[in-house]
Amino acid sequence: MIMTREEFRRAIGLTRTSFEGGHIKAVQTALQAYHDYKVKDVGNINQQREKKERLNALYDACRAWRTRHVHEEGLKGLDAMKMPVMKYLIEQVAEEMAVMRKIPRIYRKVQFIGYHIQTAGDLSKPTDGQKYIGLVDEKKDIQSRCQILADAIAAARNDASLDPHALKIFIAPEFFYRGGQGGAYSIESASGINAEMDPYLRDADYGDWIFVLGTAIAHMPVAQKAKDIEMLNLAIVRKGGVEVAKSTEKDSLIIYKEYVSAIDYLGRFFGKGKEFHSGKTDIAHVGLANVLGAERTLRPTDGARDTALVKGNGAPNLPGQKRVWQPSLDQRYKASVEYFDGKISRDEMLRRKKPVSYEISEESRSGLGGGSLFEMNGYKFALEICLDHAERRIFSLNPKKIDFHLVTSCGMSPDNSVAKSGGYLFLVDGINIKKLSVHLLQTAGMTVKTISTTSPNIAAPIDMTLASRQTNFKGAATKLFELGRGRVILFKPRDCPPD
DSSP states (O other), X not given: XXXXXXXXXXXXXXXXXXXXXXXXXXXXXXXXXXXXXXXXOXXXXXXXXXXXXXXXXXXXXXXXXXXXXXXXXXXTTXXXXXXXXXXXXXXXXXXXXXXXXXXXXXXXXXXXXXXXXXXXXXXXXXXXXXXXXXXXXXXXHHHXXXXXXXXXXXXXXXXXXXXXXXXXXXXXXXXXXXXXXXXXXXXXXHTTHHHHHHHHHOSGGGTTXXXXXXXXXXXEEOTTOTTEEEEEEEEEEEESSSOGGGOOSSOEXXXXXOOOOTTSSOSTTTTOHHHHHHOSSOGGGTTEEEETTEEEEEEOOTTOOOBTTBOOSSOOOOTTOEEXXXXXXXXXXXXXXXXXXXXXXXXXXXXXXXXXXXXXXXXOOSTTOBOSEEEEXXXXXXXXXXXXXXXXXXXXXXXXXXXXXXXXXXXOOOXXXXXXXXXXXXXXXXXXXXXXXXXXEEEETTEEEEEOSSTTTBOOOEETTSGGGOSSSOSOOTTTSTTTTOEEEEBOOEEOOOO
């Protein structure tokens, strides 16, 4: 717990009894207000928010001390952070903030942040034979993109228009992790992106952030079909302020894209949907694209729905379908052996051998579920990747009480919002940044209103080409993105969706 007012005053007296400067009074006042306010009903979210407002005031007062030197009462040049009482207080405030963040729906305001960077290639050039923009070494490619993304996020965090107490939702566009020059990473390399971002996002300052780190393209071989390749387009969602690589909580999620677009991959049928999806002139053209340096037949992620004639390997996982999981012969044998060896009970053996019935759902109940519906910080989210949005992957389900409908894309416009009244649809697109492609819409009753991307709704765009904002990755980044680093768009804080 934070020290009591009496302990705080005694500590101040031990440090400098004569000091009664304005900042220390502000901290005292906020501390008193925080402790005096009692939450009578732990289930009353309005009381919890009021409690947080008092902690916010204390946090602001501490920040004021961190960012300046004291120049009052003969203390000119003394760094406030060197005062033991302030070190102790700031440490305790940080702990209290961490506790508060675990309370569902604790926020009054939300701030939307989009990374406006072109993840598509040069669409004015022929796409057949054109290489994907990226590095030959895919691990170096991922590291470099993580550094560029970290710079953009840090620039947003440091912007004067950022509300330190609002919930922040940050989205990078589809194909941010394009896959190096081959157009797709190995699944092993792609699975390390979250761990690569941990050093940048685990800081407590990101405790109020939810990130959609764009999407990563990965590949897997298809058994007995050397020319075929299974493609995975994965949206990476995570909380800030945690180290996901060591977390056992649902702090990170993977959402799979289902539908494959004709503009997702380079090749002779790029942008030619009738040929790529349906083989208009030749059925052998279905799904053909250039990946990993050769023309291959692309297969959607296993379990995805078909995109016309572009089909996956197995039966699609359709929401609402009932399935039965059967344990394999090896699993049944192992359970029997462990029972005979006295390692498990008879009931446990029978449980392991028993078929399990389940229903296909879009709700992600685990970090690797792949479904497009999930909860974080007590809010309900829906997330789609590009063509899934146009195909109404979520809209067709008619989900209830969605607070935030998020879309990461490269060639998509906002539509088909499933956000409840007072909720938001937020889309960030990477097809062409010569025109603004960051969109925010809010549902009001039965209508959906577009929030203008002009002042006063947004702050001045943050230009990421400035050298002063390039901390982790130095240089223009044109070997990774067609038009370099782009810019960051911050919407001014808005009211959170109603409870």
